[in-house]
Amino acid sequence: xxxxxxxxxxxxxxxxxxxxxxxxKTLGVPLVVDDLYSLDPASLFEMQPLHAFIFLFxxxxxxxxxxxxxxxxxxxxxxxxxxVNNACATLAVMNALGNIPGLPMGSPLxxxxxxxxxxxxxxxxxxxxxxxxxxxxxxxxxxxxxxxLDGLGLPKTTEDAYHFIVYMPYMGCVYEFDGLKxxxxxxxxxxxxxxxxxxxxxxxxxxxxxTYPAGALEFSLLSLRExxxxxLQAQLAELQASGRQSEASELIVRLSTENSKRERWNFExxxxxxNYVGFVHALLVALAKSxxxxxxxxxxxxxxxxxxxxxxxxxxxxxxxx
Amino acid sequence: xxDPRIAFKAGRLFRRGNTNFIDAEPTKGAIILQNxxxxxxxxxxxxxxxxxxxxxxxxxxxxxxxxxxxxxxxxRTYVLKFSSSNxxxxxxxxxxxxxxxxxxxxNVNRLLTDPQMVPIWSAPGAGSEPSTSSAPVAGPSQAASTxxxxxxxxxxxxxxxxxxxxxxxxxxxxxxxxxxSLVDILxxxxxxxxxxxxxxxxxxxxxxxxxxxxxxxxxETLRQIIASPQFRGAVRSFDQALxxxxxxxxxxxxxxxxxxxTGVEAFLRAIQEQxxxxxxxxxxxx
Numbered sequence: 013x014x015x016x017x018x019x020x021x022x023x024x025x026x027x028x029x030x031x032x033x034x035x036x037k038t039l040g041v042p043l044v045v046d047d048l049y050s051l052d053p054a055s056l057f058e059m060q061p062l063h064a065f066i067f068l069f070x071x072x073x074x075x076x077x078x079x080x081x082x083x084x085x086x087x088x089x090x091x092x093x094x095x096v097n098n099a100c101a102t103l104a105v106m107n108a109l110g111n112i113p114g115l116p117m118g119s120p121l122x123x124x125x126x127x128x129x130x131x132x133x134x135x136x137x138x139x140x141x142x143x144x145x146x147x148x149x150x151x152x153x154x155x156x157x158x159x160x161l162d163g164l165g166l167p168k169t170t171e172d173a174y175h176f177i178v179y180m181p182y183m184g185c186v187y188e189f190d191g192l193k194x195x196x197x198x199x200x201x202x203x204x205x206x207x208x209x210x211x212x213x214x215x216x217x218x219x220x221x222x223t224y225p226a227g228a229l230e231f232s233l234l235s236l237r238e239x240x241x242x243x244l245q246a247q248l249a250e251l252q253a254s255g256r257q258s259e260a261s262e263l264i265v266r267l268s269t270e271n272s273k274r275e276r277w278n279f280e281x282x283x284x285x286x287n288y289v290g291f292v293h294a295l296l297v298a299l300a301k302s303x304x305x306x307x308x309x310x311x312x313x314x315x316x317x318x319x320x321x322x323x324x325x326x327x328x329x330x331x332x333x334x
Numbered sequence: 335x336x337d338p339r340i341a342f343k344a345g346r347l348f349r350r351g352n353t354n355f356i357d358a359e360p361t362k363g364a365i366i367l368q369n370x371x372x373x374x375x376x377x378x379x380x381x382x383x384x385x386x387x388x389x390x391x392x393x394x395x396x397x398x399x400x401x402x403x404x405x406x407x408x409x410r411t412y413v414l415k416f417s418s419s420n421x422x423x424x425x426x427x428x429x430x431x432x433x434x435x436x437x438x439x440x441n442v443n444r445l446l447t448d449p450q451m452v453p454i455w456s457a458p459g460a461g462s463e464p465s466t467s468s469a470p471v472a473g474p475s476q477a478a479s480t481x482x483x484x485x486x487x488x489x490x491x492x493x494x495x496x497x498x499x500x501x502x503x504x505x506x507x508x509x510x511x512x513x514x515s516l517v518d519i520l521x522x523x524x525x526x527x528x529x530x531x532x533x534x535x536x537x538x539x540x541x542x543x544x545x546x547x548x549x550x551x552x553x554e555t556l557r558q559i560i561a562s563p564q565f566r567g568a569v570r571s572f573d574q575a576l577x578x579x580x581x582x583x584x585x586x587x588x589x590x591x592x593x594x595x596t597g598v599e600a601f602l603r604a605i606q607e608q609x610x611x612x613x614x615x616x617x618x619x620x
Binding site for chain 1: 350351355525539542543544568571602606609
């Protein structure tokens, strides 16, 4: 973690659709984020209306950055620089939300966006990063720091920050918003017919992926789209009212898939917010009272030794555990 | 020749950005108060592994005092406050034994008031106030005034202080590779058999689960949580935090002694003690 991260008060969050969607809910925006496993037309059609793609990657390796598209220094829309690494996920979301015309949103968010009107990307990035309520909304989904682990110089576990890039349409062109680049990148106009901007964005993203050697890039794709549940519910009511039962049952299945996904996200989010110190203590006391703690401890020592031996065999430097 | 007057193990804390949070820096260090060759009182902080003096404040009499930070969960955090400015330096006690904290701080404050003051150390084994060798000035007895000399440090105490100062110069040899991790203890493999043999435990654990679960918890919920990446991540964080030795204040909230917050093994030992103490309370059923 950079010194900036330590001082900034922004905690590192997981890049999970459930986390993003919860953030959107807090911002009062009727959109959801989903994992995208494929960019093929059929999958994307299911996701419409689709507002943006979020491309996230851990870059492993040293190939040169691709340079497709053109910088647009006069971009009139919303673009902010990434000023604090830990805020990267929220910053990407802001760069997307700020460019969706007519998007309903809560007033803290619309106030923040209008506050930054006319600012250059660096200043806008700093303004966003200094927003207390936004930072609190962002931090709400990482583990509570009952103990402040910041600044202790603890070895980082493998969860390093991903880099986030947003691809979306703006005024007839497909744009790329990368908070670490100087300006938004214009990838050219798209045709409204057929799949519209999505077809163009797919081209750009696939071309980008192809420039990395196989296996060098660990990446994910997320979609930012309209929350389908209200629309599905309205459609279902209509179908049931007009007696079209077979279509209605199809919709019931889709709705129930959406709802179980939301329930899983809510479950995971409540797990993310929880302080487990009391639980850990209770579990250990229970192990002790039932006479199992010593054995568990011996087993744990053995596991630690075995891992250290394996690491030595592989010639790796000694690290803290997995 | 610089003359060290007080020395004790302490770490530093720094303010986090513009917030009111202060975060501990784990570096092992020491606070040393010393009458310098310049005739002035130096309040220094030095790293015990590097032996470098990182802070060297020259303090005039009455300029600063050292005060306990009550809001600190850690419990052994102190701040050096200045009477004429907003300057603040935060420190945390690093000696595993906290029984001398108050004594160190009170002597620091005596020196900060009067650099020629002789610190008062309670003689080892002595119960109450050590008696002074000179008769007090006649007059109403009050709390020790600055003109009353205290007891000189005994030769043993001086030797002890020399030893502490010498050990500061040695590299920190207490860094050991961790031998055991909570992550390997709180595994489904260890916990599932526990639930099978003590089913009443399941209900007893519900109050410790997240309060905002979408549906009320049951046995399956418990198993899911224990296997979840969020729980494992939390155990890993707690394990790391224990290894910093800084959790003395936090573990007291669990009914454990402060010593339990100094490391994973210490924590586990304290838990064994606590479980023994509560024997017969709940676990053994009909």
